[in-house]
Amino acid sequence: MDEPQYMETPQGRRIAYHHSAGSGPGVVFLGGFKSDMEGTKAIYLEEWARRRGRAFLRMDYSGHGQSSGAFEEGCIGDWAADAMAAIGALTNGPQVLVGSSMGGWIALLVARAMPGRVAGMVGIAAAPDFTEDGMWANFDAAQREEITAKGRLELPSEYSDEPYVITRRLIEDGRKQLVLRAPLDLRFPVRLLQGTEDEDVSREVALRLLDHAKSPDIQLTLVKGADHRFSTPECLEEVERAIEAVTMRAGSGA
Template sequence: MSQSEPSRIKVDGVEIAVRHRPGGTPGLVWLGGYRSDMLGTKAEALDAWAAENGLAATRHDYSGHGESGGAFAEGTISRWLAESLAVFRRFTQGPQILVGSSMGAWIALRMVQELHRARESARLGGLLLIAPAPDFTSELVEPRLSDAQRRALQTQGYIEEPSRYAPEPDLYTRALIEDGRSNRVLDGIIDTHCPVHILQGMADPEVPYEHAMRLVEHLPADDVALTLVRDGDHRLSRPQDIDLMRRVLAALAARAR
Protein backbone atom coordinates (compact mmCIF):
# COMPACT_ATOMS: atom_id res chain seq x y z
CA MET A 1 0.00 0.00 0.00
CA SER A 2 2.73 2.46 0.94
CA GLN A 3 4.48 2.09 -2.42
CA SER A 4 1.36 2.95 -4.44
CA GLU A 5 0.75 6.45 -5.68
CA PRO A 6 -1.07 8.58 -3.14
CA SER A 7 -4.39 10.25 -3.79
CA ARG A 8 -4.23 14.03 -4.10
CA ILE A 9 -6.60 16.81 -3.18
CA LYS A 10 -6.16 20.54 -3.54
CA VAL A 11 -6.38 22.67 -0.42
CA ASP A 12 -5.98 26.42 -0.92
CA GLY A 13 -4.43 25.76 -4.32
CA VAL A 14 -1.82 23.26 -3.10
CA GLU A 15 -1.85 19.53 -3.85
CA ILE A 16 -1.91 17.45 -0.69
CA ALA A 17 -0.86 13.79 -0.91
CA VAL A 18 -3.09 11.32 0.95
CA ARG A 19 -2.97 7.58 1.57
CA HIS A 20 -6.31 6.19 2.67
CA ARG A 21 -7.01 2.56 3.56
CA PRO A 22 -10.74 1.78 3.58
CA GLY A 23 -12.04 -0.22 6.52
CA GLY A 24 -14.20 -0.25 9.58
CA THR A 25 -14.54 2.23 12.40
CA PRO A 26 -13.10 3.65 14.46
CA GLY A 27 -10.70 4.70 11.74
CA LEU A 28 -7.19 5.95 12.42
CA VAL A 29 -5.91 9.33 11.24
CA TRP A 30 -2.15 9.92 11.34
CA LEU A 31 -0.82 13.45 11.90
CA GLY A 32 2.92 13.67 11.50
CA GLY A 33 5.50 15.94 13.05
CA TYR A 34 7.47 18.96 11.87
CA ARG A 35 9.42 17.99 8.71
CA SER A 36 8.30 14.35 8.92
CA ASP A 37 6.21 12.48 6.34
CA MET A 38 3.58 9.76 6.16
CA LEU A 39 6.05 7.00 5.28
CA GLY A 40 7.88 7.10 8.63
CA THR A 41 8.19 4.10 10.96
CA LYS A 42 5.26 4.96 13.24
CA ALA A 43 2.94 5.94 10.37
CA GLU A 44 3.67 2.69 8.55
CA ALA A 45 3.15 0.69 11.75
CA LEU A 46 -0.18 2.42 12.31
CA ASP A 47 -1.30 1.57 8.77
CA ALA A 48 -0.23 -2.06 9.21
CA TRP A 49 -2.10 -2.34 12.53
CA ALA A 50 -5.23 -0.90 10.92
CA ALA A 51 -4.98 -3.44 8.09
CA GLU A 52 -4.58 -6.32 10.57
CA ASN A 53 -7.69 -5.20 12.44
CA GLY A 54 -9.89 -4.28 9.50
CA LEU A 55 -9.96 -0.58 10.34
CA ALA A 56 -9.71 2.41 8.04
CA ALA A 57 -6.47 4.41 8.14
CA THR A 58 -5.75 7.82 6.66
CA ARG A 59 -2.41 9.59 6.33
CA HIS A 60 -1.32 12.73 4.53
CA ASP A 61 1.69 14.97 4.10
CA TYR A 62 1.33 18.62 5.05
CA SER A 63 2.20 21.14 2.33
CA GLY A 64 5.97 21.40 1.97
CA HIS A 65 6.36 17.88 3.40
CA GLY A 66 6.92 14.50 1.74
CA GLU A 67 4.89 13.94 -1.40
CA SER A 68 2.71 17.05 -1.09
CA GLY A 69 3.21 20.24 -3.04
CA GLY A 70 3.91 23.70 -1.68
CA ALA A 71 6.94 25.26 -0.05
CA PHE A 72 7.90 24.27 3.48
CA ALA A 73 8.88 27.88 4.26
CA GLU A 74 5.28 28.95 3.61
CA GLY A 75 3.87 26.53 6.15
CA THR A 76 2.12 27.58 9.36
CA ILE A 77 0.06 25.79 11.99
CA SER A 78 -3.09 27.39 10.56
CA ARG A 79 -2.27 26.19 7.06
CA TRP A 80 -1.39 22.64 8.10
CA LEU A 81 -4.50 22.54 10.29
CA ALA A 82 -6.73 23.53 7.37
CA GLU A 83 -5.15 20.82 5.21
CA SER A 84 -5.63 18.20 7.94
CA LEU A 85 -9.29 19.12 8.40
CA ALA A 86 -9.85 18.97 4.64
CA VAL A 87 -8.34 15.48 4.46
CA PHE A 88 -10.33 14.37 7.52
CA ARG A 89 -13.63 15.53 6.04
CA ARG A 90 -12.94 14.25 2.53
CA PHE A 91 -11.59 10.78 3.30
CA THR A 92 -13.03 9.65 6.64
CA GLN A 93 -16.46 8.65 7.88
CA GLY A 94 -17.72 7.87 11.36
CA PRO A 95 -15.63 8.06 14.54
CA GLN A 96 -11.88 8.44 14.11
CA ILE A 97 -8.89 8.13 16.45
CA LEU A 98 -6.49 11.01 15.83
CA VAL A 99 -2.86 9.92 16.26
CA GLY A 100 -0.59 12.96 16.48
CA SER A 101 3.18 12.78 16.73
CA SER A 102 5.13 15.79 18.06
CA MET A 103 3.74 18.81 16.14
CA GLY A 104 1.02 16.49 14.88
CA ALA A 105 -0.33 16.34 18.43
CA TRP A 106 -0.75 20.13 18.32
CA ILE A 107 -2.57 19.80 15.00
CA ALA A 108 -4.76 17.07 16.53
CA LEU A 109 -5.71 19.23 19.50
CA ARG A 110 -6.58 22.15 17.23
CA MET A 111 -8.63 19.78 15.05
CA VAL A 112 -10.57 18.79 18.16
CA GLN A 113 -11.37 22.42 18.84
CA GLU A 114 -12.43 23.12 15.26
CA LEU A 115 -14.54 19.96 15.00
CA HIS A 116 -16.28 20.86 18.24
CA ARG A 117 -16.92 24.37 16.94
CA ALA A 118 -18.45 22.84 13.80
CA ARG A 119 -20.59 20.50 15.95
CA GLU A 120 -18.69 17.46 14.68
CA SER A 121 -17.48 16.17 18.05
CA ALA A 122 -19.16 12.82 17.39
CA ARG A 123 -16.44 12.17 14.81
CA LEU A 124 -13.83 11.92 17.58
CA GLY A 125 -13.27 8.38 18.85
CA GLY A 126 -10.05 9.05 20.74
CA LEU A 127 -6.66 10.76 20.75
CA LEU A 128 -3.22 9.16 20.87
CA LEU A 129 -0.57 11.86 21.30
CA ILE A 130 3.05 10.75 20.90
CA ALA A 131 5.77 13.07 22.27
CA PRO A 132 3.22 15.89 21.99
CA ALA A 133 4.55 19.34 21.17
CA PRO A 134 1.57 21.70 21.42
CA ASP A 135 2.51 25.38 21.32
CA PHE A 136 6.12 24.38 20.59
CA THR A 137 6.87 27.63 18.81
CA SER A 138 6.05 29.81 21.82
CA GLU A 139 6.91 27.29 24.56
CA LEU A 140 10.01 25.53 23.22
CA VAL A 141 11.49 27.60 20.39
CA GLU A 142 11.01 31.25 21.33
CA PRO A 143 12.34 31.04 24.92
CA ARG A 144 15.75 29.79 23.76
CA LEU A 145 16.28 32.26 20.93
CA SER A 146 19.31 34.49 21.20
CA ASP A 147 19.10 38.21 20.61
CA ALA A 148 20.80 37.70 17.25
CA GLN A 149 18.21 35.11 16.24
CA ARG A 150 15.37 37.38 17.27
CA ARG A 151 16.84 40.13 15.11
CA ALA A 152 17.23 37.69 12.20
CA LEU A 153 13.59 36.70 12.43
CA GLN A 154 12.57 40.33 12.15
CA THR A 155 15.01 41.29 9.39
CA GLN A 156 15.20 38.21 7.15
CA GLY A 157 12.02 36.45 8.27
CA TYR A 158 13.54 33.14 9.27
CA ILE A 159 16.31 31.38 11.19
CA GLU A 160 17.99 28.02 10.71
CA GLU A 161 19.25 25.61 13.36
CA PRO A 162 21.13 22.30 13.05
CA SER A 163 18.83 19.28 12.99
CA ARG A 164 19.35 16.10 14.99
CA TYR A 165 17.51 14.09 12.36
CA ALA A 166 18.47 15.43 8.94
CA PRO A 167 21.50 16.98 7.19
CA GLU A 168 19.42 20.04 6.34
CA PRO A 169 18.90 22.54 9.15
CA ASP A 170 15.55 23.11 10.81
CA LEU A 171 13.85 26.22 9.48
CA TYR A 172 11.71 28.46 11.66
CA THR A 173 9.99 31.38 9.98
CA ARG A 174 8.59 34.52 11.54
CA ALA A 175 5.22 33.60 10.01
CA LEU A 176 5.27 30.18 11.72
CA ILE A 177 6.09 31.66 15.10
CA GLU A 178 3.59 34.51 14.86
CA ASP A 179 0.86 32.16 13.63
CA GLY A 180 1.70 29.73 16.42
CA ARG A 181 0.72 32.33 19.00
CA SER A 182 -2.81 32.48 17.57
CA ASN A 183 -3.12 28.68 17.72
CA ARG A 184 -2.12 28.20 21.35
CA VAL A 185 -3.93 25.42 23.20
CA LEU A 186 -2.09 25.53 26.55
CA ASP A 187 -4.03 28.59 27.65
CA GLY A 188 -7.13 26.92 29.09
CA ILE A 189 -9.00 23.65 29.40
CA ILE A 190 -9.02 21.53 26.22
CA ASP A 191 -12.31 19.64 26.10
CA THR A 192 -11.51 16.71 23.81
CA HIS A 193 -14.91 14.99 23.98
CA CYS A 194 -13.07 11.64 23.81
CA PRO A 195 -10.43 9.57 25.66
CA VAL A 196 -6.80 10.71 25.38
CA HIS A 197 -3.63 8.66 25.81
CA ILE A 198 -0.21 10.34 25.78
CA LEU A 199 3.07 8.49 25.16
CA GLN A 200 6.18 10.45 26.16
CA GLY A 201 9.85 9.53 26.36
CA MET A 202 11.68 10.77 29.44
CA ALA A 203 14.94 10.92 27.47
CA ASP A 204 13.41 13.13 24.78
CA PRO A 205 15.91 15.91 23.89
CA GLU A 206 13.38 17.84 21.81
CA VAL A 207 10.25 17.91 23.97
CA PRO A 208 10.90 17.64 27.74
CA TYR A 209 8.56 15.17 29.43
CA GLU A 210 7.48 18.01 31.71
CA HIS A 211 5.79 19.50 28.62
CA ALA A 212 3.57 16.42 28.32
CA MET A 213 2.78 16.60 32.02
CA ARG A 214 1.77 20.24 31.59
CA LEU A 215 -0.52 19.23 28.74
CA VAL A 216 -2.27 16.76 31.06
CA GLU A 217 -3.18 19.69 33.33
CA HIS A 218 -5.17 21.19 30.46
CA LEU A 219 -7.13 17.99 29.70
CA PRO A 220 -10.12 16.53 31.55
CA ALA A 221 -8.55 14.31 34.22
CA ASP A 222 -11.01 11.43 33.91
CA ASP A 223 -10.38 10.99 30.18
CA VAL A 224 -6.58 11.18 29.96
CA ALA A 225 -3.78 8.68 30.53
CA LEU A 226 -0.05 9.44 30.39
CA THR A 227 2.55 6.74 29.80
CA LEU A 228 6.16 7.79 30.41
CA VAL A 229 8.86 5.71 28.73
CA ARG A 230 11.93 6.12 30.91
CA ASP A 231 14.54 5.53 28.18
CA GLY A 232 12.39 6.75 25.29
CA ASP A 233 13.62 9.45 22.91
CA HIS A 234 11.59 11.88 20.81
CA ARG A 235 10.88 9.49 17.96
CA LEU A 236 9.59 6.57 20.04
CA SER A 237 10.14 4.35 16.99
CA ARG A 238 11.97 1.39 18.54
CA PRO A 239 10.26 -2.03 18.34
CA GLN A 240 9.19 -1.79 21.99
CA ASP A 241 7.80 1.71 21.38
CA ILE A 242 5.83 0.51 18.35
CA ASP A 243 4.48 -2.40 20.39
CA LEU A 244 3.34 0.06 23.07
CA MET A 245 1.66 2.23 20.43
CA ARG A 246 -0.19 -0.82 19.07
CA ARG A 247 -1.43 -1.80 22.54
CA VAL A 248 -2.71 1.71 23.20
CA LEU A 249 -4.42 1.82 19.80
CA ALA A 250 -6.17 -1.46 20.60
CA ALA A 251 -7.44 -0.07 23.91
CA LEU A 252 -8.65 3.19 22.35
CA ALA A 253 -10.33 1.36 19.46
CA ALA A 254 -12.12 -0.96 21.90
CA ARG A 255 -13.46 2.06 23.81
CA ALA A 256 -14.63 3.77 20.62
CA ARG A 257 -16.64 0.82 19.32
Protein backbone atom coordinates in the same frame (compact mmCIF):
# COMPACT_ATOMS: atom_id res chain seq x y z
CA MET B 1 6.18 1.89 -2.51
CA ASP B 2 2.59 2.57 -3.57
CA GLU B 3 1.95 5.89 -5.25
CA PRO B 4 -0.11 8.31 -3.15
CA GLN B 5 -3.45 9.75 -4.08
CA TYR B 6 -4.03 13.49 -4.04
CA MET B 7 -6.75 15.89 -2.94
CA GLU B 8 -7.04 19.65 -3.14
CA THR B 9 -7.88 21.67 -0.06
CA PRO B 10 -10.26 24.64 -0.11
CA GLN B 11 -7.12 26.83 -0.03
CA GLY B 12 -5.85 25.23 -3.24
CA ARG B 13 -3.07 23.14 -1.69
CA ARG B 14 -2.47 19.66 -3.19
CA ILE B 15 -2.26 17.08 -0.42
CA ALA B 16 -0.74 13.61 -0.88
CA TYR B 17 -2.29 10.80 1.12
CA HIS B 18 -2.80 7.06 1.50
CA HIS B 19 -6.17 5.79 2.69
CA SER B 20 -7.10 2.20 3.50
CA ALA B 21 -10.77 1.29 3.75
CA GLY B 22 -12.03 -0.59 6.78
CA SER B 23 -14.23 -0.49 9.83
CA GLY B 24 -14.52 2.43 12.23
CA PRO B 25 -13.54 4.29 14.11
CA GLY B 26 -10.83 4.93 11.56
CA VAL B 27 -7.29 5.87 12.56
CA VAL B 28 -5.63 9.04 11.26
CA PHE B 29 -1.87 9.46 11.63
CA LEU B 30 -0.63 13.05 11.89
CA GLY B 31 3.12 13.42 11.55
CA GLY B 32 5.61 15.83 12.98
CA PHE B 33 7.45 18.99 11.98
CA LYS B 34 9.17 18.53 8.59
CA SER B 35 8.44 14.79 8.64
CA ASP B 36 6.38 12.86 6.10
CA MET B 37 3.91 9.99 5.86
CA GLU B 38 6.61 7.44 4.93
CA GLY B 39 8.05 7.29 8.45
CA THR B 40 8.31 4.16 10.56
CA LYS B 41 5.28 4.85 12.76
CA ALA B 42 2.97 5.76 9.87
CA ILE B 43 3.84 2.67 7.83
CA TYR B 44 3.72 0.36 10.84
CA LEU B 45 0.29 1.62 11.88
CA GLU B 46 -1.06 1.33 8.35
CA GLU B 47 -0.03 -2.33 8.25
CA TRP B 48 -1.47 -2.86 11.73
CA ALA B 49 -4.78 -1.27 10.70
CA ARG B 50 -5.01 -3.42 7.58
CA ARG B 51 -4.51 -6.60 9.60
CA ARG B 52 -7.38 -5.59 11.83
CA GLY B 53 -9.64 -4.32 9.08
CA ARG B 54 -9.54 -0.75 10.42
CA ALA B 55 -9.81 2.28 8.18
CA PHE B 56 -6.56 4.24 8.15
CA LEU B 57 -5.36 7.57 6.75
CA ARG B 58 -1.85 9.01 6.54
CA MET B 59 -1.06 12.27 4.77
CA ASP B 60 1.60 14.86 4.07
CA TYR B 61 0.87 18.42 5.11
CA SER B 62 1.57 21.05 2.46
CA GLY B 63 5.30 21.67 2.17
CA HIS B 64 5.98 18.17 3.51
CA GLY B 65 6.74 14.95 1.67
CA GLN B 66 4.88 14.63 -1.63
CA SER B 67 2.36 17.43 -1.10
CA SER B 68 2.54 20.77 -2.88
CA GLY B 69 4.23 23.88 -1.61
CA ALA B 70 7.50 24.77 0.09
CA PHE B 71 8.04 23.95 3.76
CA GLU B 72 9.20 27.49 4.51
CA GLU B 73 5.90 28.91 3.26
CA GLY B 74 3.78 26.94 5.73
CA CYS B 75 2.69 27.39 9.33
CA ILE B 76 0.75 25.57 12.02
CA GLY B 77 -2.58 27.00 10.90
CA ASP B 78 -2.01 25.86 7.32
CA TRP B 79 -1.05 22.35 8.36
CA ALA B 80 -4.00 22.05 10.73
CA ALA B 81 -6.29 23.20 7.90
CA ASP B 82 -4.75 20.55 5.64
CA ALA B 83 -5.48 17.86 8.23
CA MET B 84 -9.04 19.07 8.72
CA ALA B 85 -9.67 19.10 4.96
CA ALA B 86 -8.33 15.56 4.59
CA ILE B 87 -10.33 14.21 7.52
CA GLY B 88 -13.47 15.93 6.29
CA ALA B 89 -13.13 14.69 2.71
CA LEU B 90 -11.56 11.27 3.10
CA THR B 91 -12.96 9.72 6.29
CA ASN B 92 -16.38 8.84 7.64
CA GLY B 93 -17.54 9.29 11.19
CA PRO B 94 -15.42 9.86 14.30
CA GLN B 95 -11.72 9.05 14.01
CA VAL B 96 -8.93 8.15 16.42
CA LEU B 97 -6.23 10.78 15.87
CA VAL B 98 -2.65 9.62 16.41
CA GLY B 99 -0.45 12.70 16.57
CA SER B 100 3.34 12.47 16.68
CA SER B 101 5.25 15.50 18.02
CA MET B 102 3.82 18.50 16.11
CA GLY B 103 1.07 16.11 15.00
CA GLY B 104 -0.12 16.09 18.60
CA TRP B 105 -0.67 19.85 18.40
CA ILE B 106 -2.40 19.45 15.03
CA ALA B 107 -4.65 16.75 16.54
CA LEU B 108 -5.66 19.10 19.35
CA LEU B 109 -6.51 21.84 16.85
CA VAL B 110 -8.58 19.35 14.82
CA ALA B 111 -10.37 18.26 18.00
CA ARG B 112 -11.12 21.86 18.92
CA ALA B 113 -12.50 22.67 15.46
CA MET B 114 -14.20 19.33 14.66
CA PRO B 115 -15.13 17.72 18.00
CA GLY B 116 -17.82 15.56 16.44
CA ARG B 117 -15.27 13.89 14.17
CA VAL B 118 -12.93 12.73 16.95
CA ALA B 119 -13.48 9.44 18.79
CA GLY B 120 -10.20 9.54 20.68
CA MET B 121 -6.61 10.71 20.58
CA VAL B 122 -3.17 9.19 21.05
CA GLY B 123 -0.33 11.68 21.46
CA ILE B 124 3.22 10.46 20.85
CA ALA B 125 5.59 13.03 22.36
CA ALA B 126 2.88 15.57 21.64
CA ALA B 127 4.28 19.08 21.25
CA PRO B 128 1.49 21.65 21.63
CA ASP B 129 2.54 25.31 21.45
CA PHE B 130 6.14 24.39 20.60
CA THR B 131 6.73 27.39 18.32
CA GLU B 132 6.23 29.67 21.32
CA ASP B 133 7.45 27.54 24.23
CA GLY B 134 10.12 25.47 22.51
CA MET B 135 11.40 27.89 19.86
CA TRP B 136 10.74 31.55 20.62
CA ALA B 137 11.24 31.13 24.37
CA ASN B 138 14.69 29.65 23.76
CA PHE B 139 15.91 32.02 21.06
CA ASP B 140 18.59 34.42 22.23
CA ALA B 141 18.40 38.14 21.53
CA ALA B 142 20.40 37.85 18.29
CA GLN B 143 18.17 35.09 16.96
CA ARG B 144 15.01 37.01 17.80
CA GLU B 145 16.40 40.07 16.08
CA GLU B 146 17.37 38.06 12.99
CA ILE B 147 14.00 36.37 12.55
CA THR B 148 12.18 39.65 13.15
CA ALA B 149 14.33 41.64 10.72
CA LYS B 150 14.94 39.02 8.01
CA GLY B 151 11.77 36.97 8.41
CA ARG B 152 13.68 33.70 8.78
CA LEU B 153 16.24 31.88 10.89
CA GLU B 154 18.20 28.72 10.08
CA LEU B 155 18.70 26.14 12.83
CA PRO B 156 20.71 22.89 12.64
CA SER B 157 18.73 19.64 12.47
CA GLU B 158 19.65 16.33 14.08
CA TYR B 159 17.49 14.51 11.54
CA SER B 160 18.72 16.02 8.27
CA ASP B 161 21.78 17.60 6.66
CA GLU B 162 19.59 20.55 5.76
CA PRO B 163 18.86 23.13 8.46
CA TYR B 164 15.42 23.87 9.80
CA VAL B 165 14.24 27.20 8.43
CA ILE B 166 12.10 28.93 11.03
CA THR B 167 10.11 31.82 9.65
CA ARG B 168 8.57 34.82 11.34
CA ARG B 169 5.24 33.70 9.89
CA LEU B 170 5.58 30.32 11.63
CA ILE B 171 6.14 32.02 14.98
CA GLU B 172 3.43 34.65 14.55
CA ASP B 173 0.83 32.17 13.29
CA GLY B 174 1.76 29.76 16.08
CA ARG B 175 0.63 32.37 18.60
CA LYS B 176 -2.84 32.25 17.03
CA GLN B 177 -2.99 28.45 17.42
CA LEU B 178 -1.95 28.04 21.08
CA VAL B 179 -3.95 25.41 22.99
CA LEU B 180 -2.41 25.53 26.46
CA ARG B 181 -3.43 29.11 27.27
CA ALA B 182 -7.20 28.61 27.31
CA PRO B 183 -9.52 25.79 28.42
CA LEU B 184 -8.93 22.61 26.42
CA ASP B 185 -12.04 20.45 26.55
CA LEU B 186 -11.44 17.01 25.04
CA ARG B 187 -14.68 15.05 25.20
CA PHE B 188 -13.11 11.71 24.33
CA PRO B 189 -10.49 9.31 25.73
CA VAL B 190 -6.86 10.42 25.41
CA ARG B 191 -3.60 8.50 25.78
CA LEU B 192 -0.30 10.37 25.91
CA LEU B 193 2.96 8.48 25.32
CA GLN B 194 6.30 10.02 26.24
CA GLY B 195 9.88 8.75 26.25
CA THR B 196 12.06 9.67 29.21
CA GLU B 197 15.09 10.17 26.91
CA ASP B 198 13.28 12.48 24.51
CA GLU B 199 15.62 15.43 23.89
CA ASP B 200 13.17 17.34 21.66
CA VAL B 201 9.99 17.29 23.76
CA SER B 202 10.44 17.00 27.50
CA ARG B 203 8.22 15.09 29.89
CA GLU B 204 7.29 18.48 31.39
CA VAL B 205 5.35 19.22 28.19
CA ALA B 206 3.44 15.95 28.55
CA LEU B 207 2.69 16.68 32.20
CA ARG B 208 1.54 20.19 31.37
CA LEU B 209 -0.85 18.84 28.72
CA LEU B 210 -2.09 16.17 31.12
CA ASP B 211 -2.80 18.76 33.80
CA HIS B 212 -4.30 21.31 31.43
CA ALA B 213 -6.66 19.21 29.31
CA LYS B 214 -10.12 18.27 30.49
CA SER B 215 -11.16 14.77 29.42
CA PRO B 216 -13.37 11.98 30.79
CA ASP B 217 -10.39 9.62 30.45
CA ILE B 218 -6.84 10.89 29.95
CA GLN B 219 -3.70 8.96 30.84
CA LEU B 220 0.03 9.54 30.41
CA THR B 221 2.50 6.68 29.95
CA LEU B 222 6.21 7.37 30.42
CA VAL B 223 8.44 4.87 28.63
CA LYS B 224 11.87 4.66 30.22
CA GLY B 225 14.70 4.96 27.74
CA ALA B 226 12.56 5.87 24.73
CA ASP B 227 13.68 8.83 22.62
CA HIS B 228 11.75 11.26 20.43
CA ARG B 229 11.46 8.88 17.49
CA PHE B 230 9.45 6.42 19.64
CA SER B 231 9.88 3.83 16.89
CA THR B 232 11.41 0.76 18.51
CA PRO B 233 9.30 -2.43 18.40
CA GLU B 234 8.45 -1.93 22.08
CA CYS B 235 7.38 1.66 21.49
CA LEU B 236 5.26 0.71 18.49
CA GLU B 237 3.52 -1.90 20.62
CA GLU B 238 2.77 0.84 23.16
CA VAL B 239 1.13 2.87 20.39
CA GLU B 240 -0.96 -0.15 19.38
CA ARG B 241 -2.13 -0.66 22.95
CA ALA B 242 -2.98 3.02 23.28
CA ILE B 243 -5.11 2.99 20.12
CA GLU B 244 -6.92 -0.15 21.28
CA ALA B 245 -7.54 1.35 24.72
CA VAL B 246 -8.89 4.59 23.27
CA THR B 247 -11.11 2.66 20.85
CA MET B 248 -12.49 0.46 23.62
CA ARG B 249 -13.20 3.40 25.90
CA ALA B 250 -14.80 5.37 23.09
CA GLY B 251 -17.02 2.40 22.28
CA SER B 252 -18.12 2.14 25.90
CA GLY B 253 -19.18 5.78 25.90
CA ALA B 254 -16.46 6.84 28.33
